[in-house]
Amino acid sequence: MDKLMDNPWFLRITALLLAVLLFFTVQSEMESTKNVESTDITDVIQEIPVEVYYDDDNLIVTGVPQTVDMKISGPRAILMRTKALQDFTVFVDLRDTTIGEHIVRIQTENVSDKLQVELDTTNITVNIEERISMEFDVEPEINERLLKENFVIKNMTTDPNRIRVTGPKSVIENIEFVKATVSAEQGLNESFSQKVNIRVLDRNLGKLENVIIEPEHVKVTLEIEEYSKEVPIKVRQKGSPKEGVTINDLTPNITKVRLFGSRSVIDDLEAIFIDVDVSALDTSETVPIKVPVPKGVSRLSEKEVKVKVDVTSAPKVDTEKEESAQVKPIENVEVDQEVTSREFAFMNVEVRGLNDTDTYTFTQPESGQLTLTIQGEDVLINRLSATDFHVFVDASNVETGENQLHVTVEGPENVTWTVSIPSVNLEIQRA
Numbered sequence: 001m002d003k004l005m006d007n008p009w010f011l012r013i014t015a016l017l018l019a020v021l022l023f024f025t026v027q028s029e030m031e032s033t034k035n036v037e038s039t040d041i042t043d044v045i046q047e048i049p050v051e052v053y054y055d056d057d058n059l060i061v062t063g064v065p066q067t068v069d070m071k072i073s074g075p076r077a078i079l080m081r082t083k084a085l086q087d088f089t090v091f092v093d094l095r096d097t098t099i100g101e102h103i104v105r106i107q108t109e110n111v112s113d114k115l116q117v118e119l120d121t122t123n124i125t126v127n128i129e130e131r132i133s134m135e136f137d138v139e140p141e142i143n144e145r146l147l148k149e150n151f152v153i154k155n156m157t158t159d160p161n162r163i164r165v166t167g168p169k170s171v172i173e174n175i176e177f178v179k180a181t182v183s184a185e186q187g188l189n190e191s192f193s194q195k196v197n198i199r200v201l202d203r204n205l206g207k208l209e210n211v212i213i214e215p216e217h218v219k220v221t222l223e224i225e226e227y228s229k230e231v232p233i234k235v236r237q238k239g240s241p242k243e244g245v246t247i248n249d250l251t252p253n254i255t256k257v258r259l260f261g262s263r264s265v266i267d268d269l270e271a272i273f274i275d276v277d278v279s280a281l282d283t284s285e286t287v288p289i290k291v292p293v294p295k296g297v298s299r300l301s302e303k304e305v306k307v308k309v310d311v312t313s314a315p316k317v318d319t320e321k322e323e324s325a326q327v328k329p330i331e332n333v334e335v336d337q338e339v340t341s342r343e344f345a346f347m348n349v350e351v352r353g354l355n356d357t358d359t360y361t362f363t364q365p366e367s368g369q370l371t372l373t374i375q376g377e378d379v380l381i382n383r384l385s386a387t388d389f390h391v392f393v394d395a396s397n398v399e400t401g402e403n404q405l406h407v408t409v410e411g412p413e414n415v416t417w418t419v420s421i422p423s424v425n426l427e428i429q430r431a
Contacts (some may be wrong), residue, residue, distance in 0.1 A: 009176035054094040063126035074115035148189040167211035232376025239279030248310040258301035265296030364425035371420040
């Protein structure tokens with residue numbers, strides 16, 4: 001064996017065999033690698049953006065999908081490189097296409113010609129329209145069921161209140177509403193502001209797409225306050241004036257007041273009544289009166305009303321002159337005594353027959369006053385004054401609410417009279 005190993009020809013032959021074996025081994029591996037690289041495979045590249053070439057300054061294109069999926073087949077190495085780099089383009093060229101509806105083909109470029117390409121969408125229908133812009137008023141809105149009970153929206157504004165919408169002519173001309181809808185939690189009871197997105201809607205309240213809105217959102221400000229209603233102030237006379245005193249007019253410095261509170265209560269109130277006690281008045285003056293707060297009303301816009309009282313007082317008469325001026329009894333007056341007439345304006349109509357807890361308001365005339373015209377012999381007429389007559393209505397048998405009552409006058413004998421208003425309307429409130 002040692003002799004064989006020392007033989008140079010043995011070593012030469014062994015080296016040759018090893019070289020041949022190594023050659024075939026390397027060649028086999030190279031062939032295997034070559035076969036792997038040359039093997040065709042298939043893959044899908046998803047959501048590839050589609051570019052559109054057209055005159056975007058004057059035209060709007062609709063109908064082009066934003067993305068497509070592309071199926072590619074070919075040699076593994078080329079396919080894998082293409083998928084990794086994605087240096088190709090998927091596009092629609094509409095630069096030479098006229099306005100209107102067209103069927104066009106989605107194309108690709110910069111894809112290796114050794115790859116087979118198949119798009120999930122090839123032919124599409126596009127619509128090319130004129131691009132226009134218009135301005136619209138923004139209409140803010142909110143679901144009023146989100147408001148706390150007895151609270152209402154006093155005012156709602158947007159900033160800005162107009163926006164510009166750009167898009168296809170057919171879409172822009174179909175815009176009916178531009179809404180800014182406020183979202184909030186239940187129980188709103190105070191004012192607030194919110195940044196709100198704009199929605200463009202058609203007449204059926206369907207949202208319109210493919211438009212550009214500038215700006216896309218606005219600031220909506222809501223003024224929320226407690227439910228309220230404005231009602232008139234009605235002044236009514238309480239008590240009877242002193243002898244010789246005539247109440248000409250009662251004028252409040254404000255004619256209306258706003259009530260806040262329960263909707264069901266406030267809606268039933270038609271007026272706020274202010275009572276002025278005239279029994280202690282003998283000169284014209286301004287009287288401050290606290291405004292009563294009805295039950296169920298939380299607050300009033302005014303706490304006090306100043307009522308201007310216009311009073312006329314009869315002049316004092318010298319007693320001696322009065323006695324010397326006394327005329328003979330009517331029965332002793334000459335038959336040919338001249339008959340004359342006299343007017344007493346601003347006569348207060350007294351209301352009789354009510355309980356102490358009942359209240360009333362004159363609705364016609366609102367002042368509760370009328371003019372009394374008396375007629376009689378001149379001597380007798382001239383010695384009479386307004387205090388010699390009592391003008392009243394009987395409300396003892398009337399129902400609660402508004403009633404028309406006949407005016408009755410009590411006065412001296414041998415005198416006739418007429419009143420400017422034969423009946424008055426009275427609003428009765430019973431406790």
